[in-house]
Amino acid sequence: MKKKNAFFDRFSPKKSFVEAGFLNGLTDIHSHYLPGVDDGFQTVEETVQALSTMVEHGVKRIYFTPHIMADIPKNRPGFLQERFAGFQKEAPAGIELRLAAEYMLDVGFYAQQEEGLLTLGGRHVLIEMSYLSPSPELINVIYDLQLKEYVPLLAHPERYLFMDKAQYSELKAKGCKYQLNLMSLSGQYGRRAQDVAWFLLQNGMYDFVGSDIHRLNVFMHHVNRIKLTLKEQNLLQDLIRQNDLLW
Numbered sequence: 001m002k003k004k005n006a007f008f009d010r011f012s013p014k015k016s017f018v019e020a021g022f023l024n025g026l027t028d029i030h031s032h033y034l035p036g037v038d039d040g041f042q043t044v045e046e047t048v049q050a051l052s053t054m055v056e057h058g059v060k061r062i063y064f065t066p067h068i069m070a071d072i073p074k075n076r077p078g079f080l081q082e083r084f085a086g087f088q089k090e091a092p093a094g095i096e097l098r099l100a101a102e103y104m105l106d107v108g109f110y111a112q113q114e115e116g117l118l119t120l121g122g123r124h125v126l127i128e129m130s131y132l133s134p135s136p137e138l139i140n141v142i143y144d145l146q147l148k149e150y151v152p153l154l155a156h157p158e159r160y161l162f163m164d165k166a167q168y169s170e171l172k173a174k175g176c177k178y179q180l181n182l183m184s185l186s187g188q189y190g191r192r193a194q195d196v197a198w199f200l201l202q203n204g205m206y207d208f209v210g211s212d213i214h215r216l217n218v219f220m221h222h223v224n225r226i227k228l229t230l231k232e233q234n235l236l237q238d239l240i241r242q243n244d245l246l247w
């Protein structure tokens, strides 16, 4: 049976993420649509246009996950909730929206925990760190979050240039979940991130998948460019199913 699957996989035409129908019904768990609060979309019009495009493609549910980090001090839960509530009046019909956040593991993260975290589905906390150097607090943060019954979810692990295969396994064994950035598969963040993303995907290391969208045209360019064999489509389908559990 394995041989047969390999045969079909080899000769089936590859499909892009869009051609495979993966936007249809998707729950996106990582995005920067909330206008004017971080390096993502800047105006209400841009966000509305992007969301309308997602509705056309059948995207069903989206978490807005603006950056919360010491470098953007105004981004506190109360402020973001207010902006989110204001934006929802402008949002196109046909799509459900929720607010969470992407937390940078910097000096402010402990204070953020005190203030109350914006989570995915009540328990999962989307975290990120510097791409260039390891966060000395990472292991402690993972432990602390778990003590408080949160589930740490590391955004785009493929983008951290200092991580090696052993570290990916070690963090995973400590209970940290991994979220693939879709655009890593087509090289948006460079060759190394692309290679690591395919390695982690093919080795079943990811738990969820997100767009991490900042600009509509960049995202659409990449989701049309990612070419997937049947086997790779199945791997992504599994992650997409997991995303639904966070709603």
Ligand SMILES: [Fe+2]
Pocket: 030, 031, 032, 102, 155, 212
């Ligand atoms: Fe992000």
